[in-house]
Amino acid sequence: MSTVVGEMDHHDHHHAPTGISRWLFTTNHKDIGSLYLWFSFIMFLVGGSMAMVIRAELFQPGLQLVDPHFFNQMTTVHGLIMVFGAVMPAFTGLANWMIPMMIGAPDMALPRMNNWSFWILPFAFAILLASLFMEGGGPAFGWTFYAPLSTTYSGDSTALFVFSVHIMGISSIMGAINVIVTIMNMRAPGMTYMKMPLFVWTWFITAFLLIAVMPVLAGAVTMVLTDKYFGTSFFDAAGGGDPVMFQHIFWFFGHPEVYIMILPSFGIISAIIPAFSRKKLFGYASMVYATAAIAGLSFLVWAHHMFTTGMPVAAELFFMYCTMLISVPTGVKVFNWVATMWRGSMTFEVPMLFALAFVILFTIGGFSGLMLAITPIDFQYHDTYFVVAHFHYVLVSGAIFSIMAAAYYWLPKWTGHMYDTTLARWHFWTSLISVNVLFFPMHFAGLAGMPRRIPDYAVQFADINQIVSIGGFAFGLSQLIFLWVVIKCVRTGEKAPAKPWEGAEGLEWTVPSPAPYHTFETPPKVD
């Protein structure tokens, strides 16, 4: 077998294909990365507009805009779209763009499969969204599709939900296999594991989590399908099954899934904070071990979502302590970021602003997570707006802020243009203020006993809900500024140098901006 590149495909490299076929047939990691990022942005806006429907309905008590069944569809599909359509594809897009550049590879290891994994997503989400227009409506059982809501009491469209989740899962698994193989096999000479940028490390571990748990999700939806349509009783006590078993299987997928949506963020923040503090990352090795520890523990904490299901006390204690243990490696990370900034020459460019907001707001989400981890306290908080506040702090001001930080950090590399920093600052400050107006009061609503996933509420929650809704609309509108900044940056702007941030480190800054279509045709040397 020859070790030299084939001659046959050489002419393809030098004329980048144009038009629609470029995007349909591409094997280029940058094209596929852009497809993923644009797709996730569109889904972010679609899922966001569903959140706007939710907030509009909850603006005042009583039922005014939508009927409860449609409200339930909105909460369900908002969750599904944001998790599987916005956050996960955005990270995969970032992985596609950055990992080959960061490790000195020409492309992903399996470029054709890469294209396949992307193009499955538009079909999967088209099916899911189309099911909203069916007679009887789309899925309305919450994104966690607990049995028996998703089996005995669900609508006709459940089968479409199941199969669309199946193909989303296929897409995620192929994407993850691609990332993991790229990292294991395509590193440039000298790029040892402990020299990899943390974004690569965190994605390496995330990819492992994806391959481990997406098939479990496939198993869960399969059991829902057979329970609903083929007479099995996995989740039905009359046949010897148990609805609680659904929650065990789902959360065995679901909890690692939570870390799938945050570990790449840790990698992004670990790239940005050193760049704008002009210091090396504090405690690189401990960051790697902490990420691995979080991933390992993520398989042992799933039942903290189920403290009120009547598990034996021993199980509740086990899951409570394991959950609290996660705060140790997470604390290591937050400590390392702060220590990196300590006595650094800090400047506050837009990516750094988002990174700082991430550190603070993610930590708030982490602390409310610790409160929820305490079993007896969770009995009080379970299924209230406190939980909604908690996971939106870690997912919106955590994961999504980190994605925006990444976009502002690498946009000059992707487009070759500097973006409009004034507008970007407007985007940051409006997002920062509105996200807190949106989610912080939810803690109080939850502590006062307002349940989640309801279209109507008792009048004493009216004030808090109005504030939350105003924050929600403001946050939604702020994201249009982001859209504007990105479009402007793609089309025009000041020419960006190869390394627009003086403190930035990594192979991606050694190539011109925009990065050439094929970054490295021969492996760069890393010392």
Place this chain on the structure above:
Amino acid sequence: MAEKHEKYYVPASSPWPIVGAIGLGLIAFGAGHTVIESSKEIDGWGAEVLLAGLAVIVVMLFGWFRDQINESMAGLYSAQLSASYRQGMSWFIFSEVMFFAAFFGALFYARFIAVEWLGGASNNAMTNEILWPGFEAMWPLTETPGGIESGSMGWFGLPLYNTIILIVSSVTCHFAHVSLEKNKRTPLKLWLGATIILGCIFLYLQGWEYVHAYNELGLTLDSGIYGNTFYMLTGFHGMHVTLGTLMLIVMFFRVLKGHFTPDNHFAFQATSWYWHFVDVVWVCLFIFVYIL
């Protein structure tokens, strides 16, 4: 690994991934509508869409593999790409392991927790007394709390023969691989052919066992959690054996056409790994579903 390569190989762009995505989209849409239509007993075109999707996938597989084989035979691939393929296949098999793990997890949970608790174990005396009076926990669950009765499947006889057949087929598959690595083409064909025949016999006997279970034992897909886990585990395993057998048949024809060399036979190796994987799953099935 990377030190060996002076230049990188990147495959050219290809139409097959988007064809595959369309195929999967049609399958998901068609399968969903097929299930919905059959559950409501209405006419529709779900099945047609599903079949169209399957046809698209078959076309995609032929086209994609044809291109891959031609490129590989033309010597385009680097050793690095072969390593990527091998690692990719290993991770794919790991994902399959986790898929089966979900169903084994359901089996263990049902057997050791759900059924026991319905029978009053742990702190569930009242669950049993009030909700399911008279229900006794047992495994195999031949009478459900709801009162459905069925037989249970023993391990002796057909399942044991099938276990032996599959283990032997794993050995013959290994011999075929060894023959290929030594470039002994005739033993390669014989061992590979034997593996395929054993795979087919397994599938035939498995079908026979299902007929026996349905007709004589009254054990069906809807006879409670024992039947559910039995059919889902053996059914998904059977689907994997079917796929594995098809892969082996493709390998057989490729061997007849003179494909593969002692050091360039990724497709053969991947098929062989897959076959060993379905074998290991069966051994777990035999132990946990049939014997214990």
